Amino acid sequence: MAEISSAIFTSFLPRFPQLSAVPHFYGCPGATRSRIRCSITAESMPSRTSSPTIPWGCEIESLESVSALQKWLSESGLPPQKMDIRRVNVGERGLVALKNIRKGEKLLFVPPSLVITANSEWTCEEAGYIMQSNSVPDWPLLATYLISEASLTETSRWNRYISALPRQPYSLLYWTRLELDMYLVASQIRVRAIERISDVTGVYNDLRARIFSKHPNLFPEEVFNLETFKWSFGILFSRLVRLPAMDGKVALVPWADMLNHSSQVETFLDYDKSSKGIVFTTDRAYQLGEQVFISYGKKSNGELLLSYGFVPKEGTNPNDSVELSFSLKKDDECYNEKAEALRKHGLATPQQFPLQITGWSIQMMAYAYLVVSSSKMIQQYDELASTAAGKNMSRGGINYPELEEQMLQFILDCCESSILKYSKFLEGGGPLDSVTTNVQQANRRSLLKQLAVDLCTSERRILFRAQYILRRKLRDIRNGELRGLAIFNRFRQFFE
Numbered sequence: 001m002a003e004i005s006s007a008i009f010t011s012f013l014p015r016f017p018q019l020s021a022v023p024h025f026y027g028c029p030g031a032t033r034s035r036i037r038c039s040i041t042a043e044s045m046p047s048r049t050s051s052p053t054i055p056w057g058c059e060i061e062s063l064e065s066v067s068a069l070q071k072w073l074s075e076s077g078l079p080p081q082k083m084d085i086r087r088v089n090v091g092e093r094g095l096v097a098l099k100n101i102r103k104g105e106k107l108l109f110v111p112p113s114l115v116i117t118a119n120s121e122w123t124c125e126e127a128g129y130i131m132q133s134n135s136v137p138d139w140p141l142l143a144t145y146l147i148s149e150a151s152l153t154e155t156s157r158w159n160r161y162i163s164a165l166p167r168q169p170y171s172l173l174y175w176t177r178l179e180l181d182m183y184l185v186a187s188q189i190r191v192r193a194i195e196r197i198s199d200v201t202g203v204y205n206d207l208r209a210r211i212f213s214k215h216p217n218l219f220p221e222e223v224f225n226l227e228t229f230k231w232s233f234g235i236l237f238s239r240l241v242r243l244p245a246m247d248g249k250v251a252l253v254p255w256a257d258m259l260n261h262s263s264q265v266e267t268f269l270d271y272d273k274s275s276k277g278i279v280f281t282t283d284r285a286y287q288l289g290e291q292v293f294i295s296y297g298k299k300s301n302g303e304l305l306l307s308y309g310f311v312p313k314e315g316t317n318p319n320d321s322v323e324l325s326f327s328l329k330k331d332d333e334c335y336n337e338k339a340e341a342l343r344k345h346g347l348a349t350p351q352q353f354p355l356q357i358t359g360w361s362i363q364m365m366a367y368a369y370l371v372v373s374s375s376k377m378i379q380q381y382d383e384l385a386s387t388a389a390g391k392n393m394s395r396g397g398i399n400y401p402e403l404e405e406q407m408l409q410f411i412l413d414c415c416e417s418s419i420l421k422y423s424k425f426l427e428g429g430g431p432l433d434s435v436t437t438n439v440q441q442a443n444r445r446s447l448l449k450q451l452a453v454d455l456c457t458s459e460r461r462i463l464f465r466a467q468y469i470l471r472r473k474l475r476d477i478r479n480g481e482l483r484g485l486a487i488f489n490r491f492r493q494f495f496e
């Protein structure tokens with residue numbers, strides 16, 4: 001998948017404009033409306049308290065719906081492919097090479113007519129008209145579109161595609177608050193997941209208040225509810241691609257979205273103007289029968305778990321990082337001045353910075369310098385906060401040799417307190433393990449726990465490496481100081 005940046009996700013956060021005056025519709029044409037009502041019956045209706053079931057899509061590993069999808073795609077203009085959808089070891093279902101594929105080959109060629117974007121036609125035209133006339137941003141529009149088309153079953157042209165989508169995409173959206181608190185207690189991804197769940201809930205509530213409640217015949221609550229929105233956002237987070245050659249347009253690309261991610265490749269999906277289709281260019285060769293991969297973007301293991309519900313094997317992701325939380329010291333006599341400088345540059349206390357396996361950023365160092373700086377440096381607070389916010393990136397700008405030791409010690413302390421949290425989770429048993437009630441629940445818990453263990457192991461590994469480097473640097477500084485002191489003392493004795 002092309003990178004779906006948080007900037008795109010935030011594009012649905014701005015409030016929608018007030019409802020414009022729209023003609024009053026009485027719902028989709030008769031047959032279609034009744035299908036909506038039939039598609040989710042009272043019995044199958046997802047409940048907010050019990051485990052919800054979405055009445056469309058398939059089991060995540062199902063290949064049955066995939067053959068119907070392939071047939072429909074070929075009939076609808078997808079050219080013959082050099083890959084086929086198969087059960088795979090990495091990612092349940094994936095695309096596998098049907099012949100040897102060279103490095104540098106263009107593959108796929110999915111025509112734009114088979115791609116879902118914010119401009120796609122709605123089977124229920126009236127619902128589409130209402131959404132568009134309210135200028136609903138792309139993400140909530142697509143989430144609503146997907147539910148609308150899914151609920152129309154065979155009437156929708158996307159029926160075959162939607163039937164092959166997972167009924168429950170792997171995503172942190174499906175973790176309960178208790179599971180997030182238990183299993184991701186040490187990782188900052190827990191907070192990101194909570195925020196994301198609350199964003200999705202907020203978007204749904206906004207749509208319901210502003211649009212759905214005013215047109216209940218077009219957007220009945222038994223179809224357009226929080227559970228179906230969780231599903232559609234889960235699908236978008238794990239399958240939507242941004243197409244740079246189409247001005248960053250976001251799209252669901254059937255067939256191409258069967259490609260799994262590998263951190264070892266860099267190629268991604270994009271629109272190819274010469275062939276007028278969605279393609280990707282292989283950046284390595286594949287042999288017959290091998291699974292073909294793309295990159296979902298330079299994402300950390302935590303980000304991959306958040307959006308896609310998986311954690312790559314330990315040590316295989318060169319883009320892995322862990323979020324380290326920094327705070328001003330509560331007893332700092334210049335706390336207010338420092339907090340104000342941070343606020344001015346859009347930063348807070350506490351503030352998270354990514355720590356990579358390859359090291360830490362100038363922004364992180366600038367924040368740490370600000371934390372340890374004395375009141376004598378008050379003139380530099382603004383500059384440090386601006387560097388911490390990434391606005392002033394020259395290394396020379398934060399060269400304070402007299403504070404270096406304190407700054408490094410501060411980062412080391414933060415790393416070590418974070419390591420303690422990870423070790424407590426990884427080396428202690430969780431009380432949730434003892435309260436599972438049935439086999440299904442026990443299986444789910446062990447899967448989530450394994451994901452959390454994999455994530456926390458990889459995040460702690462980065463912290464251990466930083467701890468090692470910081471300790472060595474501090475030892476060198478202190479040894480250098482000691483050597484300097486010894487030379488000074490020898491000089492003093494000589495003159496005495």
Ligand SMILES: C[S@@+](CC[C@H](N)C(=O)[O-])C[C@H]1O[C@@H](n2cnc3c(N)ncnc32)[C@H](O)[C@@H]1O
Binds near residue numbers: 091170239257308311
């Ligand atoms: C765009 S879909 C790819 C097709 C998907 N495997 C399917 O069967 O529908 C993204 C989802 O595939 C799975 N996936 C992709 N890359 C993976 C990987 N490297 N390891 C494990 N699961 C992966 C995750 O479940 C993710 O949410």
